[in-house]
Amino acid sequence: MQPNEQAAPAATTDQEHRLIIAGFGGQGVLTIAKLLCTTAMSEGKNVTYLPSYGAEVRGGTANCQVVVSSGVIYSPLVEQADSLIILNQLSCDRFVVRLKPGGLLVLNSSAVALDDASQTGARQVLRLPAADTAARIGNVKVTNSVMLGAFVRASGLVAEEDCLAALREHWSRRRAEVIDPNVTAFRRGVELAAEA
Amino acid sequence: MQPNEQAAPAATTDQEHRLIIAGFGGQGVLTIAKLLCTTAMSEGKNVTYLPSYGAEVRGGTANCQVVVSSGVIYSPLVEQADSLIILNQLSCDRFVVRLKPGGLLVLNSSAVALDDASQTGARQVLRLPAADTAARIGNVKVTNSVMLGAFVRASGLVAEEDCLAALREHWSRRRAEVIDPNVTAFRRGVELAAEA
Amino acid sequence: MDSEQPEGKVALVSGNEAAGEAAIRAGCRFYAGYPITPQNELTAYIADQLPLRGGVFIQAESELAAINMVFGASAAGTRAMTSSSSPGISLKQEGISYMVGCELPAVIINVQRAGPGLGNISPAQGDYYQATRGGGHGDYRCISLAPFSVQEVCDLTYLAFDLADAYRTPVILLADGMIGQMMEPVRFDHLPAPSPTPRPWALTGTPGRKRNVIKSLRLPPEELEAFNLKLQDVYATIEQREVRLEVTGPDDAEVLLAAYGTSARICRQIVERPLRQLPFKVALFRPITLWPFPTAKLAELAEKARGILVVEMSAGQMVDDVRMAVAGRCPIELLARMGGNIPSAAEITEKLITLFA
Amino acid sequence: MDSEQPEGKVALVSGNEAAGEAAIRAGCRFYAGYPITPQNELTAYIADQLPLRGGVFIQAESELAAINMVFGASAAGTRAMTSSSSPGISLKQEGISYMVGCELPAVIINVQRAGPGLGNISPAQGDYYQATRGGGHGDYRCISLAPFSVQEVCDLTYLAFDLADAYRTPVILLADGMIGQMMEPVRFDHLPAPSPTPRPWALTGTPGRKRNVIKSLRLPPEELEAFNLKLQDVYATIEQREVRLEVTGPDDAEVLLAAYGTSARICRQIVERPLRQLPFKVALFRPITLWPFPTAKLAELAEKARGILVVEMSAGQMVDDVRMAVAGRCPIELLARMGGNIPSAAEITEKLITLFA
Amino acid sequence: MSDKRFEVTILTHFCKGCGLCVEFCPEGKLYIEQKPDMRGIQAAAVRADVDCTGCLQCATICPDAAIEIVRVEAPVST
Amino acid sequence: MSDKRFEVTILTHFCKGCGLCVEFCPEGKLYIEQKPDMRGIQAAAVRADVDCTGCLQCATICPDAAIEIVRVEAPVST
Amino acid sequence: MRSGNAGNGMGKKTTTKRTESEVKRVLYERPRALLDVHTHYCAGCGHGTMHRLLAEVLEELGVLEQAIGVAPVGCAVLAYDYVDIDWTEAAHGRAPAVATGLKRVHPDKVVFTYQGDGDLASIGMAETIHAANRGENITVIFINNAIYGMTQGQMAPTTLIGQKTKTTPRGRDPETTGYPLKVCELLDQLVAPVLLARTTVVTPKHVRQTKALLKKAFQCQMENVGYSLIEVLSPCPTYWHMTPMEAYHFIEQTVTDSFPLGVIRDVKDRA
Amino acid sequence: MRSGNAGNGMGKKTTTKRTESEVKRVLYERPRALLDVHTHYCAGCGHGTMHRLLAEVLEELGVLEQAIGVAPVGCAVLAYDYVDIDWTEAAHGRAPAVATGLKRVHPDKVVFTYQGDGDLASIGMAETIHAANRGENITVIFINNAIYGMTQGQMAPTTLIGQKTKTTPRGRDPETTGYPLKVCELLDQLVAPVLLARTTVVTPKHVRQTKALLKKAFQCQMENVGYSLIEVLSPCPTYWHMTPMEAYHFIEQTVTDSFPLGVIRDVKDRA
């Protein structure tokens, strides 16, 4: 059996994207990861989602390692990330070294300062005032959706509309009243990335 | 290291005597076994003493497997006994098959009926009205000393005086007031065996 | 897992949740457990779902109580399960030995963490000995299944209940923190409706039948030996019928990787999508049943191999079974990571080259 | 044992009592235990003697409490011991794993009985895996000593305390019901005065020093891995220095008996005082340390042997270590008795002839 | 009292000779045998010369359910 | 009251921004920062324009021992 | 299914004379559910009495075919050899957990544990308290003999102050081993239990009272009222080193000072 | 041996102005024994307050160098990283057994356990009761937050009826899980304990009372009076899903209904 053959049989030329999403507990890091995964799955791709857990969670950073692939995924660990989505400073300090040369770095510039981004060797560094943007939308809690929208646009990993559908579905089963601000935030993120 | 070399180094031609002492719980079976062992030790021999234990003890029979040897003792289990000292009927039924052909069988005939002793193949069958004798001495509890005295005389395994010394020593550290009746009982046992 | 999954759909589910869902689908109607990381999502999933689906969930006062509640539920004739992680599994050892002595089926999930002692909550494979050799007292074995993906957690959990029934034995699913926490696409709709074997021995009250007594006390040594011989017979049957393994890679591999669970998943990459070209052919030997260990197959492979690299997230425990299977046929090497570290494809590749190039 | 034994004298003592007396003479000043047959005389002896000789005896509420009291006493810097029999030792597994993780010395005596489950109280050797491979969680080993006479119970109990100190590890004395219950002539007067190693790590309050913290929690995997590597280093040292064994019989033996404890005692007779003349020469390989197992010596002997008969009072557990040591050098056979039965010299002889004549 | 009486039976097989029935019988109907049986037990026994009142004290206290009590009545002719 | 006053110090490093000190200060001397610091915490801070009475409520309730209070007195010339 | 009347034709009987024309009514006979075997208990041991009462009560309540017993590890480990119903063994101290599993699966059956003081109050204390606290609808028969009988006479949590045992060779010293533990009073602090009572078996009157309490306890379960525990002060002549009668007197005269008899809680009565 | 005054020079300080000629008296500062580290506790967590009080009390009693702490498995597992004394860890629930071993070896040291409600009252119930029953001369600090914090929010034995947790997703139902367990009242049934009290830390007044009780508990030990247990109703804002202030109010207004505050036993006072 393949590690995840149920979902999609192994392809010979696999396209694989490995990313880390990290931030402060409560910033919605795991929601970003889950939405990316379900979107990718809906597009027929394989995914793995590996959250940090346990003692690390409390009051510290939350992070999630995600792999999206057209083929089999072996290690769900992301040692070298194709992309980083970073929501707070501590996470930035910790994970920026894990970015592959030529990778994509998406930063919540409302909370993260990274003076010399060139050292990271990133192909693109996207600095989004995500928290400020969210605050302007009227709900700081949608910061993560701003980041998600921007990442989806910048990476092209999944289709924007698929991701929006997943986002709607996600919140409809939880708190339907926050669908709208999240959709707005996602769209704003897409715009910000497009503008960048 | 030899299994019990501390006590006596291995001899090439070992004299070994294996015996089982069995009776009703409370009949003093373990005391007989201990006195035989300490006496043999005092005479420079090796011994092992293996009591039955646990659930078997309660209300059932008590038995002890004893090996006395001039050399190393390997198994302390007595599968084939040179001698049996039997204090009650249940023990007789159970252990009589373990007597070696040509062995010595000492029975407390006050409590044990063994109609056809010839089947046992015993060299000698000693039937002692030990409980009745003890009752006559004025203490049924000394039944075991009658049996011990008779066995020592009949087997010649240890010297009578050494055994009497061990018996005195044993009771002096426990209940000095019963030394005398036990000594009397032991002597009476010796006599009964001599008469037989 | 968000909720009961619609049929025919692939869902994004963690290993812990997959175990919970698969157990319920396997007809498990009793679960008792005590919280411990990294398996809490399993307990939480069952706590939420089982009562809605006709079963009983109990948060026991301890792991000891949990395994003994499972003992009771199994004695009552229902499919029952408990789960925990390493320290908690240590506490269940007496209970497991009793269940073996009483021939009671049950499924026990160990989402391993790193030890010894409190250690930490990161993934590890340090409980292999305990699982495969009976960490409790006496001579017994538990069938031990080692999933390396979330889908396999689902499938092997389901299988575990059937094996437990078939052989009237506790079955251990030996996962680890990574397998438990990781989410992957999983489907459940291929699992058949459960078919628990009849339990004429169960305690149900006696109307219409003679009484049943479930016990492991066998006072006469002959009786206890007879029971042990019967157990050994069952084990021989299991060893004959229930060996499960997977070999990946070329038939004419010169070098073998031997690994299970999380570490096998990493090794697999080296066989199927190597980081760099190796100057020899490599195959992966992956036991799915740790006990019964696929001894015969490994012996056969070893015959042709130049060497074997065992990769474990422990100081080397499965390596004992490899040694016994190989019996000197070829050299055996070990790559051991501990403390919650997962070996990387890079370091395994490195080691292979150092050893065999 | 009737009371404190006068120096220079050989006394008739049971294995259980000998362990108690030797422990006290080794400087053990703390004992916690919970009653269980067939080791009750040990607890009773300590209950009577230890308080008179400056130590603490506690009847704990359970085996779990007992091992954790010993944990506390050892952390406090005193030589400490617990004892039990098989089911009770299963309950101590978590605690033992914690003691390893905290590097705490202690002596644990297991007077084995037959299992699994409640089983019975007759002698057995079914806990070999548990003792030698760490029945608890995580990667650890405990030095395991296997006496085959009451005198050796005395000597090895004394030694156990020194080894525990030297390597800061729990040490297991693996006896069985026969060794525990049997009385033999024993002397104690050769035991030197105890010399516990200094314990700068112990908890004694902090006047004049920095605080000490005793713990097994090591959250970062790197830290926990480093600790595990240190443990493995200690184990390597132990494997190098502490192997103890005894070979009896001719140097040019064609056939080897391999056995420990009670079963070795029976095997010994076949070598030294055979029931009948055998058509081949036989020697006995008797490990005294079960872990570290005398692998090198056995490999050397196997080189010259036609075959090995392993005799165990279990379904065959030590046989795994024999297999690994022998690594295919010669055939290995097993004579396994279970349920509390002790193999007889006759049946071993029989088996030898069937196999090797 | 003239047309009924009570029969006490000791199920010797179950009796362990604890003597409790003897102690608790208000009539002195029971006693302990002098001679141990084959199991070594000195069992309880019934005195023929004492009347049992059927008070059940003995059967109630016996830990081994070794006592049975029967009321025997002469048939009433109605 | 004229010759003594109280100084409150928030040890920001230890502060977790729980806001309990703010709630329990009877004088309204304390408040929570709008902007999270680098750790993401909105720590407590001291208002300059309010007098502290040294009642210790804040320090007593603070779960993180992040408050220190000092009484400052003018020297008495005797 | 059940083999006829257990008391008949067994053993050697010492009977008074019989006449042909008489009418006989059995006033007392061995309960049907007591199997035809000699128990392993010592002469005068309270376990015997409690087995008998258990058999009588289950029979009188008509639930022999619904009953499932959980036997302890202790002298009563072989209880299943004596009472003719479904039984399971439990590991030492874990009977309440095992009973919980059984009862939750079979809420309509009559599930009980039978436990000694070491089993219930020492190693099994956590299971005891938590089963009681959850209000498991089971019946607990608690045999308090102030000693570990099975392992040949060590201190139990209920051992009296000054009592000599194998592990308190100089008598139980409260300074180092604490005081006799009162289980009923302890459980009385919990909300869920419905019947908690302490009784004994050392006089016929006490035996009758104990039987009534035991019946009530099972009735609580049958009516889904909830958890009940009946504590029985039970003689262990052997490890008290007394004759049976001495042991019986000792309970009446001494043990009851430490363990007062009575109904500690009865919610059913209250309601 | 101990590194100077912990409170000095730490972190960024927001201070009011100073003048040269003034005399300063410190009214409150971080206790010396509290190490200079940021704890891992959530904002508003009661563990923090109790660590502080522990440090203050040991310091004020002058026994920092005699103290040996036993840390639990629970959120307070890292207690040894915060309070500068000798410490050991204990396996989950076994702290009373570990403390027993320590104290019996060092009767002259001040030995205490620090335990959560899961640790002390669930898995460790047997050890808790038996250490108390033996009257071990130790001090038990019992943090009752009605939840398993460390494992992220499961039911504890002390969880309130109706409280939603990860294992009671529809609220704790007494029918299946029983009622909140009152440890002090339970232990009050034992003879040996000398001080049993329930308190909280949700207002400054309560904090002061708690500190006084804690001090008394240690004094009991220092004067060899015996076993003491201080139960602290402690907020877990995180797994109660409340803000710190909501959690503090919740204790005052709701939790104390199930767990009344007060001194349940004080033998010292009585004597």
Ligand SMILES: Cc1ncc(C[n+]2csc(CCOP(=O)(O)OP(=O)(O)O)c2C)c(N)n1
């Ligand atoms: C785990 C475990 N620990 C200890 C034992 C040994 N053991 C058997 S019964 C028993 C206690 C018996 O005392 P109690 O429960 O009071 O029952 P009693 O025999 O007095 O009726 C003990 C300690 C065991 N079998 N298993």
Ligand SMILES: Cc1ncc(C[n+]2csc(CCOP(=O)(O)OP(=O)(O)O)c2C)c(N)n1
């Ligand atoms: C044997 C064992 N079982 C379970 C766990 C997991 N575990 C860690 S802490 C804990 C309970 C924590 O709750 P509590 O004692 O109330 O402390 P809190 O975190 O609430 O302060 C559990 C179940 C463990 N480490 N070991």
Ligand code: SF4
């Ligand atoms: S009470 Fe019963 S067991 Fe005891 S002597 Fe009388 S009949 Fe026998």
Ligand code: SF4
């Ligand atoms: S029924 Fe009463 S009178 Fe008759 S024998 Fe029994 S106790 Fe005595």
Ligand code: SF4
């Ligand atoms: S109470 Fe303490 S931790 Fe909370 S905000 Fe105030 S200073 Fe910060």
Ligand code: SF4
């Ligand atoms: S000491 Fe009193 S007045 Fe001053 S800041 Fe604190 S709470 Fe406010």
Ligand code: SF4
């Ligand atoms: S030892 Fe005691 S409890 Fe056990 S059967 Fe004998 S009298 Fe009864």
Ligand code: SF4
């Ligand atoms: S989870 Fe709860 S108990 Fe644990 S640190 Fe956070 S608030 Fe405190």
Ligand SMILES: [Mg+2]
């Ligand atoms: Mg008892």
Ligand SMILES: [Mg+2]
């Ligand atoms: Mg808690």
